[in-house]
Each structure stands twice: as structure tokens, then as C-alpha cells.
Amino acid sequence: MNSRLTLHVQALPSWGLDWVRRALRNGGELYVKWINPDEHDPLDGLPVRVIGRVHPDDDDWTKRWLRQGEHGALAFYIRWYKFYKARPWVWAWETPNEPGMMGLDDVQALSAFVVRFCELMHRGGFRVAGLNTSVGWPALGFDKEPEDRGGNSDIPILAPAYDACDIWSFHEYGWPQMWTGEGFYCLRYRETVRQLVALGIKRKPIAITECGLDGLLVGPEPRGWREQDPPLDFESYLSQLAWYDQRLAEDNVLFAAIFTAGANAPWGSYELHQEEAWQLADYIATFRPRWAPELVTPRVPEGTTPVPNHAQIINLIGKLPVHPDEEFAERNLEDITHSVIHHSGGRQRPANVRRHIKAIARYHIRKYNWPGIAYTHVVDADGTIWLTGDLGSIRYHSGSKAWNRASIGICLLGDFRHGRGVPTHPQLEAAEWLVRDLGLPVVAHKKIVATACPGDLRSGWWRRLRRAAK
Numbered sequence: 001m002n003s004r005l006t007l008h009v010q011a012l013p014s015w016g017l018d019w020v021r022r023a024l025r026n027g028g029e030l031y032v033k034w035i036n037p038d039e040h041d042p043l044d045g046l047p048v049r050v051i052g053r054v055h056p057d058d059d060d061w062t063k064r065w066l067r068q069g070e071h072g073a074l075a076f077y078i079r080w081y082k083f084y085k086a087r088p089w090v091w092a093w094e095t096p097n098e099p100g101m102m103g104l105d106d107v108q109a110l111s112a113f114v115v116r117f118c119e120l121m122h123r124g125g126f127r128v129a130g131l132n133t134s135v136g137w138p139a140l141g142f143d144k145e146p147e148d149r150g151g152n153s154d155i156p157i158l159a160p161a162y163d164a165c166d167i168w169s170f171h172e173y174g175w176p177q178m179w180t181g182e183g184f185y186c187l188r189y190r191e192t193v194r195q196l197v198a199l200g201i202k203r204k205p206i207a208i209t210e211c212g213l214d215g216l217l218v219g220p221e222p223r224g225w226r227e228q229d230p231p232l233d234f235e236s237y238l239s240q241l242a243w244y245d246q247r248l249a250e251d252n253v254l255f256a257a258i259f260t261a262g263a264n265a266p267w268g269s270y271e272l273h274q275e276e277a278w279q280l281a282d283y284i285a286t287f288r289p290r291w292a293p294e295l296v297t298p299r300v301p302e303g304t305t306p307v308p309n310h311a312q313i314i315n316l317i318g319k320l321p322v323h324p325d326e327e328f329a330e331r332n333l334e335d336i337t338h339s340v341i342h343h344s345g346g347r348q349r350p351a352n353v354r355r356h357i358k359a360i361a362r363y364h365i366r367k368y369n370w371p372g373i374a375y376t377h378v379v380d381a382d383g384t385i386w387l388t389g390d391l392g393s394i395r396y397h398s399g400s401k402a403w404n405r406a407s408i409g410i411c412l413l414g415d416f417r418h419g420r421g422v423p424t425h426p427q428l429e430a431a432e433w434l435v436r437d438l439g440l441p442v443v444a445h446k447k448i449v450a451t452a453c454p455g456d457l458r459s460g461w462w463r464r465l466r467r468a469a470k
């Protein structure tokens, strides 16, 4: 038998690399879970696979995006794409952390989000671990649970999402012991897996990307193993973890990452200090060397292409000027049927694109008294896609109320009237990728109202963009 235990890292401690070497001193391979991993690969060629998680500073947006289903997935992907891309050494990425979605509509939206997110991630060449559910959610049909839905399980709704992931990942905790409430706290994953397999879903490799003792199960404040009363010594904790380790071996689980090392506030009482981490490393090293039993490779669907290499995607939502009093109305994302294409009619290569987009936003607010910038996306001459507006807001870009409600506005920087200019090659490629990815037919602004925008439609670039959108 091999140990499945390993560390969950919030910030790599100074002793982190030595810990890995110590745990691997008899050979083998390790997995580590790491929040916001460094851009630079610190692992020095060690046989370690890192499962990364992004920790957004805009957590509310993540929740909003989850509730927006597949469209939210695109927004989330756009928000984090650059981050993922800059860390090619990370083995797999988690879907948004512990999505405790309460209403049935939310569960449905979460499922659509994950399916779409996996599709985008696979196209980008990334592996995905999901759904990182924690204790007591989703409803599994146990009537004693807080999320009881009259004995019904949420798993049939979430099955397509699990099917889309490369790795099934779970967070599991107990309190005051790991085995307290078996089947409900730790080892709850078994019931999820059982139901998925019963639904005909092919089983994926399983990972426990967080585990341990968590006082949040019984109280409102974070309370880790260090704050147990009576006090718990680490040998006792490790013996509980070893019990868990045995159970995981029965299911051939890839690994279980103990929360946590390098703790941020308020997780200090969960921390394994170097002294305890060393004991854990010795425990791991006494097992035979191992190699991961199952390798997964991302699936790139046929006929699809990754995001163009040069393209960057930058999220400006929340960072642009807005009107002090006015707000855009909201809409259902199902109402969106088209992308409307604009040109800015101004400079194609402003000295500072971010400042230029802010100036466009200010212009829309001051000149027209609009709540904010009219567009949802801006594509610049270098092929960078700037996310400027929430897809769920009805923005004022088309000059027609009905079209505003039914469309998103994509603006290419530049003036594309006859004889003035055309999109650059990277700009057109990025726009093509975006409209293909949105999966919506494109309409030129001038087909809706009398305007020169977005320029000469007999030009080759417009034919290419239309073809890409089909």
C-alpha cells in the first residue's frame, strides 16, 4: 500500500521544498494542492504534480458567474486564462472552490458552468479537477442533511459536470475526529461516486484536494486541529489521517491534501508547522515508492482550435468608470442571441489601451449619460481581448432597445470605414476566436441603425469574422 497523504499549500513555506525532498527520499512521486501557485516553477525537477486553485480577490464575481451557467464560465475563463497560461507547469486546475449552491436553479447553472469551463480549459490544453465540493453539499439524498431536498439527490443534475472533468476532486473534513459522521463528512465522496457510476458516468481518477479536521462543521468560526479542546497532539491527528489514508487506498484515490501549510488568516489554527510536516513526511516516506496509477490527458475536441497564442484576455469589469446614479438593467443570459460588432472609429493603436478604454467609458457616461461603457468586449490591435461589461447587463451599444437586450457588443479598436483601415491580423484572429467561442451569429452595427460602424462590410475581414461565427 502507498500513502495518499500530502500537503495543501496556501503559500509555499520556506521549508516547502525540503519537505518534498524528505517525503520523496525513498523515491516515488507526490501530488500537492497549491492555491495561487507561483508563475515560476519552484519544484526544481522534483516528481511532483501540482493541482492549482485560483483564489479570486473578487469572490462575489465568481458566485455571480457560477449562477450565469455557461456564459459565466466564459467570463471566468477569460478572467483567469492569462494566469493559467503563465503556469504551464501546473498539472491540473480546480473548478471554482466549494460551490455551495442552494436552489435547484443554482445547481443547474453550476452544472452548465462546469461543462462549459471544461470545454474551454481543454481547448486551452489544461486539465480540470472538479467540483471541489465540501461537507454537506450537494444534496445526496440523505434526509438528515441541511440541504435535504426531500430525499432527492443533486447528483443527476451535476452528472454532466462530473463527466466533463478530468479528475473528480472533493474536500472532506471531520470534527472532532476524521471518522465522525462517516458517510456524511469524510468518505462522503464514495456516495457521490456510487451515484455517478449508477447513472452510467465513466469513473474518473479521484483526488481529495482538501481534508483534515474543521471546527466549521460545528460552529461559525474557523477552528483547526490546534484549537481542539481537549488539545490534540499531532501523533493522534496523524493516526486519524492514517485511518483515512487506508480507506482512500481501498478506492485507489490519487491523493489527499491535508489543510494546510503556509496558512493565511484566518486559517492559522489549521497549520502544520515544520515540526509536524516533518513527521508527516516521514510517514509518507516509509511507504513503498509509487507512481500515479492513472494518467489523464486533456481532450481537445476535433475541429476546434486553442486560443490564438498571442491573445491575452484581460478582465476590466469593476475597473472602469461608471455613472454615479445610473445602472444597466439585468437580463437572462438565455435572451442573448447575437453578437453585435462595432469599431471604435478612433485610434487603432493608442499609446495605452487600458487608459484608452477608460476614456471610452468616460465618454459614454458624460456625453450620453449612460451607466457605463457600452460594450461587453473590446479587441485591440495586438489581439488582446478586454472584458469590459458583464454579459448579464443590458448595455446601450446598438441604438435599439430590443437589440441591446438580445445581444452583446464587441468593439474592435480602429476606424474601418472604406479607405481608412482594417483590423490587424492578431486583432481579427482574436475577434474570430471570441465570436466562435461565444457561439452566437454576428451582426454589423450598421444593419441595426444608420451608422458607419463597423466600417466597410465588403472588406475581407468582415467575411472572415462572419464565417468564424457560424
Ligand SMILES: [Zn+2]
Residues within 6 Å of the ligand: 341, 342, 343, 397, 445, 451, 453, 454
Ligand atoms: Zn457601433
